[in-house]
Amino acid sequence: MSHVLHRSVNGAYSVAVGGKGVMLYDAQGKSYIDASGGAAVSCLGHGHPDIVAAMHAQIDKLAYAHTSFFTSEPAEELAEHLIARAPKGLSNVFICSSGSEAIEACLKLARHYFIETGESRRTNFISRRQSYHGITVGALSVGGRMKDRAPFKEMLLTGHHIAPCYLYRDRRTDETPEQYGLRVADELEAKILELGPDTVAAFVAETVVGATLGAATPAPGYFKRIREICDRHGVLLILDEVMCGMGRTGTLHACEQEGIAPDLMAIAKGLGAGYAPIGAMLASGRIVDAIRQGSGAFPHSQTYNGHPLACATALAVQKVIERDDLLANVRLQGDHLERRLKERFGNHHHVGDVRGRGHFWGIELVADRASKTPFEANLKLNARIKQAAMARGLMVYPMGGTADGTAGDHVLLAPPFIADAAVMDMIVERLGEAVDAAIADAL
Numbered sequence: 001m002s003h004v005l006h007r008s009v010n011g012a013y014s015v016a017v018g019g020k021g022v023m024l025y026d027a028q029g030k031s032y033i034d035a036s037g038g039a040a041v042s043c044l045g046h047g048h049p050d051i052v053a054a055m056h057a058q059i060d061k062l063a064y065a066h067t068s069f070f071t072s073e074p075a076e077e078l079a080e081h082l083i084a085r086a087p088k089g090l091s092n093v094f095i096c097s098s099g100s101e102a103i104e105a106c107l108k109l110a111r112h113y114f115i116e117t118g119e120s121r122r123t124n125f126i127s128r129r130q131s132y133h134g135i136t137v138g139a140l141s142v143g144g145r146m147k148d149r150a151p152f153k154e155m156l157l158t159g160h161h162i163a164p165c166y167l168y169r170d171r172r173t174d175e176t177p178e179q180y181g182l183r184v185a186d187e188l189e190a191k192i193l194e195l196g197p198d199t200v201a202a203f204v205a206e207t208v209v210g211a212t213l214g215a216a217t218p219a220p221g222y223f224k225r226i227r228e229i230c231d232r233h234g235v236l237l238i239l240d241e242v243m244c245g246m247g248r249t250g251t252l253h254a255c256e257q258e259g260i261a262p263d264l265m266a267i268a269k270g271l272g273a274g275y276a277p278i279g280a281m282l283a284s285g286r287i288v289d290a291i292r293q294g295s296g297a298f299p300h301s302q303t304y305n306g307h308p309l310a311c312a313t314a315l316a317v318q319k320v321i322e323r324d325d326l327l328a329n330v331r332l333q334g335d336h337l338e339r340r341l342k343e344r345f346g347n348h349h350h351v352g353d354v355r356g357r358g359h360f361w362g363i364e365l366v367a368d369r370a371s372k373t374p375f376e377a378n379l380k381l382n383a384r385i386k387q388a389a390m391a392r393g394l395m396v397y398p399m400g401g402t403a404d405g406t407a408g409d410h411v412l413l414a415p416p417f418i419a420d421a422a423v424m425d426m427i428v429e430r431l432g433e434a435v436d437a438a439i440a441d442a443l
């Protein structure tokens, strides 16, 4: 009997014992193509020799120094590297250990900024339904996955939610994608006016929605309108690029493709590629300057902030991505993956939508394509697909609640940036078999 408190306390988990490139191996000797990078984490695959070497080198020098006493070379270099490539206006990096922590830091810094600038009435945060921003109490409060929130609702901060930008289900037939995008973006303005503009601190959104909607890309013009609305009302824009950022969509930051820059941005996952737990908040110069001219401190710190080993690891990951021009591969093989997915699932009776960018793709399952009716939630189709895929040596990231928070299923793919066309072909082949087997089993 395991003493680990597993996600599912009665679950039987295979033991992962090794990994090389796109493959993971369990203790039984079974191999799996890691087509989801875990949860969109392992962007360099497993056992990358350059990352392992950089970690060894750092640990031989210095594993840890507390940030109330020292800064460290890896933290300084990582921050310099990130800011040199950051969206316009971002000037400083707060380094933590996970995506949830990065979001918590964004919420706290947004609030702190308005205290520093004498607008302390700004305490409200607006976010979107069908979003995931992490599992800690602050992150859960802005999150829009109602199932995760339900057991803890009495403990959460008041969250204000508007509609997601969900082209497949929510665009009316009489709207172009652009018109739809503007209509849902305008919900932000309506919510700000309802709450009172001087009470709203920030709007939080995933640039491309990951776990809850399965790589749902924004409508053209959506984020430009969001940026305008935020600016009009002095509301900060927090982009959550924990899953979709750091190259996943083919550009280093997903927001580059939207032509906007946030005031605060959360990154994690691909930042350290799973070799070390690391997340970060990137903050705009305007916010940092306000603190510099005010109290001089951001009262939010944790023991493992700026961890030197994690920073050296992330720096090595980011340098390898750049040295090997892996984002070019993400764009090239992302196009190949899109073609293959559309060939295999484009006319599938039970796949309503294939969507995504770069190495970040989702397929949405439906009972009926014409009406977009989802499968009954109690069929747990997403769990069946996960199991069928694992049985075929494939790791994908399926999730339920896609359509309305309860019903609906999708499968998320986030292959490593090193994946080639042959790997993509194998992923689609195994996924096709797994989807068909799981549906046959469920019906």
Ligand SMILES: Cc1ncc(COP(=O)(O)O)c(C=O)c1O
Binding pocket: 039, 098, 099, 100, 101, 103, 132, 133, 134, 135, 206, 210, 211, 240, 241, 242, 243, 244, 268, 269
């Ligand atoms: C968009 C997004 N934000 C935040 C998080 C939270 O990250 P973590 O699980 O590292 O705390 C996740 C995790 O899946 C995520 O996908």
